[in-house]
Amino acid sequence: MTLEERIAAVKERIAAAAREVGRAPEEITLVAATKTQSSQTIRSAIAAGITACGENRVQEMTAHLDDDAYGSAALHFIGHLQTNKVKYVVGRVDLIESVDSLRLLEAVEAQGAKLGVVQDILLEVNVAGEASKSGISPLEAPELARLALEMPHVRLRGLMAIPPVAYEAGANRHFFHQMRELFVDIRQNVTDNVYDMDCLSMGMSGDFEDAVREGATLVRVGTALFGPRMSAAQDQEGKSWG
Numbered sequence: 001m002t003l004e005e006r007i008a009a010v011k012e013r014i015a016a017a018a019r020e021v022g023r024a025p026e027e028i029t030l031v032a033a034t035k036t037q038s039s040q041t042i043r044s045a046i047a048a049g050i051t052a053c054g055e056n057r058v059q060e061m062t063a064h065l066d067d068d069a070y071g072s073a074a075l076h077f078i079g080h081l082q083t084n085k086v087k088y089v090v091g092r093v094d095l096i097e098s099v100d101s102l103r104l105l106e107a108v109e110a111q112g113a114k115l116g117v118v119q120d121i122l123l124e125v126n127v128a129g130e131a132s133k134s135g136i137s138p139l140e141a142p143e144l145a146r147l148a149l150e151m152p153h154v155r156l157r158g159l160m161a162i163p164p165v166a167y168e169a170g171a172n173r174h175f176f177h178q179m180r181e182l183f184v185d186i187r188q189n190v191t192d193n194v195y196d197m198d199c200l201s202m203g204m205s206g207d208f209e210d211a212v213r214e215g216a217t218l219v220r221v222g223t224a225l226f227g228p229r230m231s232a233a234q235d236q237e238g239k240s241w242g
């Protein structure tokens with residue numbers, strides 16, 4: 001299959017999963033997870049209908065920005081972000097999906113203030129409580145959301161989660177369900193600006209249909225669009241690659 005055909009196939013699977021549960025396919029945005037891809041591949045994906053790209057690593061993203069690879073597509077940062085690299089991301093991306101600590105939230109606010117911009121963000125929730133992953137616990141999420149809402153240079157748009165790799169169909173559906181409940185709870189009980197809080201980012205190549213069935217508005221898909229990445233080491237959340 002060509003890249004164009006794979007993109008069309010993933011979009012069709014998203015649409016089918018949405019219709020199954022009575023959702024409109026347009027409610028869901030396919031975010032292409034572009035880590036390790038070249039600027040040329042990114043351009044081809046956008047020409048073939050990708051409207052949003054998610055980058056994990058500051059260095060790769062900066063190189064693609066210098067190449068003007070993203071064109072008119074939205075740009076999301078989805079990897080682990082170190083506070084000392086916030087200056088390369090705030091104001092340059094449409095959405096930081098991976099705000100995973102109070103410290104990072106404060107650093108984004110400070111950089112937003114410095115630049116005079118309001119940065120859209122999601123809070124990353126470690127929904128399965130995995131020690132190896134960053135992200136705030138579901139119990140901490142409402143309090144961090146409350147703090148984010150008080151910050152003038154961040155705009156809380158919702159939540160993001162990376163559950164464990166799903167080895168069989170349905171394996172992560174309960175995590176997605178739990179995320180949806182947390183999202184609704186925060187939207188109703190913490191925020192009064194319900195219209196700003198409209199993003200629930202969950203689902204990857206192995207499980208995006210279940211995520212759509214449980215209410216995802218953003219799915220982040222790499223392998224199913226671009227094929228397998230070169231090595232497992234490249235597949236980490238960007239911890240060693242920054």
Ligand SMILES: *Cc1c(COP(=O)(O)O)cnc(C)c1O
Nearest residue numbers: 033056078204205220221222223
């Ligand atoms: C790589 C990555 C994805 C996409 O993973 P695939 O399994 O290749 O679809 C999604 N989200 C994040 C944060 C990633 O790092």
